Amino acid sequence: MKLLTVIGARPQFIKAATVSRALAAHHPDSREILVHTGQHYDANMSDVFFDELDIPRPDHHLGVGGGSHGQNTGRMLEKLDALIVQEKPDWVLVYGDTDSTLAGALAAAKLHVPVAHVEAGLRSFNRRMPEEINRVLTDHVADLLFAPTKVAQRNLQKEGVADSKIHVVGDVMYDAALYYKPLARKPAWFDALRLGEFALCTIHRAENTDDPDRMRGILAGLAKSPLPVVLPLHPRTRKQLAQFHLGLPDTVCAVDPVGYLEMVWLESHCRLVVTDSGGVQKEAYFHGKPCVTLRDETEWVELVEVGANVLVGTDRERIVAGMSQVDLAGFEANELYGHGDSVQRILELLFV
Ligand code: UD1
Numbered sequence: 001m002k003l004l005t006v007i008g009a010r011p012q013f014i015k016a017a018t019v020s021r022a023l024a025a026h027h028p029d030s031r032e033i034l035v036h037t038g039q040h041y042d043a044n045m046s047d048v049f050f051d052e053l054d055i056p057r058p059d060h061h062l063g064v065g066g067g068s069h070g071q072n073t074g075r076m077l078e079k080l081d082a083l084i085v086q087e088k089p090d091w092v093l094v095y096g097d098t099d100s101t102l103a104g105a106l107a108a109a110k111l112h113v114p115v116a117h118v119e120a121g122l123r124s125f126n127r128r129m130p131e132e133i134n135r136v137l138t139d140h141v142a143d144l145l146f147a148p149t150k151v152a153q154r155n156l157q158k159e160g161v162a163d164s165k166i167h168v169v170g171d172v173m174y175d176a177a178l179y180y181k182p183l184a185r186k187p188a189w190f191d192a193l194r195l196g197e198f199a200l201c202t203i204h205r206a207e208n209t210d211d212p213d214r215m216r217g218i219l220a221g222l223a224k225s226p227l228p229v230v231l232p233l234h235p236r237t238r239k240q241l242a243q244f245h246l247g248l249p250d251t252v253c254a255v256d257p258v259g260y261l262e263m264v265w266l267e268s269h270c271r272l273v274v275t276d277s278g279g280v281q282k283e284a285y286f287h288g289k290p291c292v293t294l295r296d297e298t299e300w301v302e303l304v305e306v307g308a309n310v311l312v313g314t315d316r317e318r319i320v321a322g323m324s325q326v327d328l329a330g331f332e333a334n335e336l337y338g339h340g341d342s343v344q345r346i347l348e349l350l351f352v
């Protein structure tokens, strides 16, 4: 069995690390060709994950990144098309909802190579998000759809995807959280900040970073935060803040993006999480922390239903109220995202 895995953005390195490790351990006769599209390219957005999560060096690096969605997807598509012809894989494996996901799925489907999609069926129902377009299109060309939840399964069924292709397997990010939690590492700079209790924040979603009014709302909310805020700053956000001449309030300690092991430490030790990230919303829950989500909707609706997550958009008052309320709310942690055996189930289905 020869698998060609396409990754390119930060959350995909983390998801793929967990799958690739199990693949090498349990299916030593299989061969995984790892393709890095280059979508994320800074050392702290890419190399750090390969180093600390022991991901094998990519077999191919496409060097595509930094362009518009159309440029990125188009350039990746052309290069992946040639690679798939050259490598002749039995399956192409894609993760999540980035431009790399769509390029991998589309290139494979056009060459009649079966596509397996990890994290299938997520929907925000907001077609203005580039991720929503990537998800819908990827799901509709995929042959094997690994849905993390029953909600995701139902989304696919409603869109007419054949039941036989959909498998609810839980979330590989939960497997990753369980595996890496004991390896979590305190960032070297943390003690010098002398923070005491803190909120952990990430912001990078295009609908926020590309809209100065939304960014102003977020910054105004963070300025009134009841806790100091640690903000590992995504390069996209750093650039957009500079472009809009927006400064960070005194309540915020901005740091460079951190590696996953440091991120897990921060998530485990903060009082609450404030984010517009998909992955970080779930990780807050995995580590028992309430989450204030800086979006108008979420794909991870079950987190809101159990009271672990409150959607506040980008309105200053709602952000401050959310940060004060969720702290008191508390929620029942349970196994919304499977039992930590998602990777095992994915491999069983791929290797039938
Ligand atoms: C992408 C994904 C998003 C995912 C996020 C994870 C798409 C459409 N979006 O968003 O779903 O949640 O990754 O973090 O695929 N940049 C750098 N250095 C880097 C990476 C990015 O400077 O290493 C800057 C560049 O200016 C780049 C911009 O960030 O143009 C946006 O990068 P891009 O990968 O297109 O989108 P993200 O916002 O990172």
Ligand code: UDP
Binding pocket: 010, 011, 014, 202, 204, 232, 233, 256, 257, 258, 259, 260, 261, 263, 264, 276, 277, 278, 279, 280, 283
């Ligand atoms: N993450 C990280 N360092 C950071 C910020 C996030 O390792 O500085 C991890 C985070 O723990 C999660 C993943 O990156 O596993 C989420 O990626 P991101 O928020 O960029 O994308 P999304 O999940 O929204 O697609």
